[in-house]
Amino acid sequence: EPEVTQTPSHQVTQMGQEVILRCVPISNHLYFYWYRQILGQKVEFLVSFYNNEISEKSEIFDDQFSVERPDGSNFTLKIRSTKLEDSAMYFCASSDLGNEKLFFGSGTQLSVL
Amino acid sequence: AQSVTQPDIHITVSEGASLELRCNYSYGATPYLFWYVQSPGQGLQLLLKYFSGDTLVQGIKGFEAEFKRSQSSFNLRKPSVHWSDAAEYFCAVGALLTGNQFYFGTGTSLTVIP
Known part of the structure; x- marks a missing residue:
């Protein structure tokens, strides 16, 4: 079965630094998402992306966050100036028909020190 | 407001026993409902x-x-649980519109004892 690939699997950074989390969605998919899961809490929606623009974002996705599809295969999440509370597992997902089936990556564990 | 509630934070069952994980949702439109597992x-x-x-x-x-x-x-539900079913289970609800977000429950952690 095709899969969504995320790199790196673990990222450690200092507070205030910029991080970029990378995702390679499934090749024929059109909708892309970022979710995050703080340890012990629920999976939270961050943003959805379609046709090279954000289609929906949550209140978590403030000005410190941005997403980009720099080429035909990658989908990135940038956190401009990380805070301690950004420490979480970040999941990328993609789908070909919107919500019909989301394929999730295995996640990037971000630790902000 | 949209929400998903999973009342059981943690469940322990014996291998071979039946399993039921609960999920309740609140959603204004016709929902799509999902269960995900995270090992x-x-x-x-x-x-x-x-x-x-x-x-x-x-x-x-x-x-x-x-x-x-x-x-x-x-x-x-599952009629007979296997040791490999030990994982975190998430219920989620989504909309019919494309690109919209899913709402996840807080998850239920399943432990399977021999």
């Missing part, structure tokens, strides 16, 4: 989904779930 260090894997039609849906790994509109529930 340690892994991403979220779709177990099954409900869109419409037969309210009892079959999924992978022998799981099934029943949609009960009157109770706003979508409980996950």
